[in-house]
Every structure is written in structure tokens, then in C-alpha cells.
Amino acid sequence: MTQGAGLTGGCQCGAVRYRLDAQPGWSSICHCRMCQKAGGAPFMAFGSVPQAAFAWTRGAPAIFASSDIAERGFCSACGTPLTYRMLGRAHLSVTLGSLDDPEAVRPSEQIGVESRLSWCESLPSLPASRSADWMAKYNLADAGSRQHPDNET
Numbered sequence: 001m002t003q004g005a006g007l008t009g010g011c012q013c014g015a016v017r018y019r020l021d022a023q024p025g026w027s028s029i030c031h032c033r034m035c036q037k038a039g040g041a042p043f044m045a046f047g048s049v050p051q052a053a054f055a056w057t058r059g060a061p062a063i064f065a066s067s068d069i070a071e072r073g074f075c076s077a078c079g080t081p082l083t084y085r086m087l088g089r090a091h092l093s094v095t096l097g098s099l100d101d102p103e104a105v106r107p108s109e110q111i112g113v114e115s116r117l118s119w120c121e122s123l124p125s126l127p128a129s130r131s132a133d134w135m136a137k138y139n140l141a142d143a144g145s146r147q148h149p150d151n152e153t
Contacts, residue, residue: 008020008100010082011098013080016056016061017058018054020049020053022053023049025049027109030110032112036117039095043112044095049093051090051092061082
């Protein structure tokens with residue numbers, strides 16, 4: 001185990017935080033229907049570390065046994081999906097979007113592609129705008145975020 005990987009993460013509201021003491025050795029985007037439902041999104045992205053290299057630093061997640069082989073951890077206060085763990089395995093996967101620096105881990109493969117939504121293929125061709133431009137379009141000066149900052153507090 002590599003000590004001090006420097007990766008931290010947590011939920012939107014800050015009630016649940018974690019630390020990784022190793023760089024994820026495997027990362028993926030999963031398009032399966034269970035991940036679509038769990039994330040409320042077209043896919044979820046995960047990075048896996050040995051459970052010994054993972055620690056909850058604030059609070060603890062609620063756990064949902066999403067199948068006979070796995071359980072998912074999420075914040076019971078704000079609903080943020082945080083982890084995926086296959087039962088009986090020595091690894092735990094964190095959702096890449098819950099990392100304080102989601103750019104720190106790049107997915108290396110896609111799985112569950114039989115459920116990939118057809119319109120995912122055309123995403124790069126859709127018109128794109130920055131958040132500030134979208135807010136200006138609707139005359140919004142500030143979103144007034146209640147989200148926990150992307151760092152330890």
C-alpha cells in the first residue's frame with residue numbers, strides 16, 4: 001500500500017468524508033442498469049482501492065444491498081452515491097465524482113455496455129456552454145451553493 005495518496009472525497013453536504021491511502025489501481029465507467037438507477041445518471045464512474053487503503057474520516061454512509069453480490073454506500077442526508085463494494089472482496093470502489101479532485105483518476109475501461117444509452121455516443125457533438133454562461137442566460141447572478149467544498153474542513 002502506498003501511504004499518503006492524498007485523495008479525499010465525500011458527499012455534497014459534508015456529513016460523510018473519506019480518504020484513500022493508495023491510488024486506485026482499477027477504474028471504470030459502468031453503464032449497467034443498476035448503476036444507472038443508483039446514480040440517477042446514464043453511467044457511474046468508479047476507482048477501486050484495497051479496503052485497507054480506505055478510511056471514513058467523517059460520518060458513515062448508509063448501505064444498500066443493491067444485489068446479491070454487492071452493496072452501495074451513500075450519504076443518508078443528501079443522497080450522494082459514494083461507494084460500491086462486492087461482497088467477499090478485499091477492494092472497495094469510490095465514485096469518481098465524489099472525489100475532491102475527480103480529475104485525479106481517469107477511467108481505464110467501460111463495463112455494462114449492453115445497457116449504454118444510445119444517446120451517450122452523441123454527447124461530444126451536443127452544443128456546450130460553461131455554467132456561468134448558462135446562469136447569465138437565465139439572469140442568475142449566483143447559485144447560492146450549499147454544497148460542501150472540495151477539501152477537508
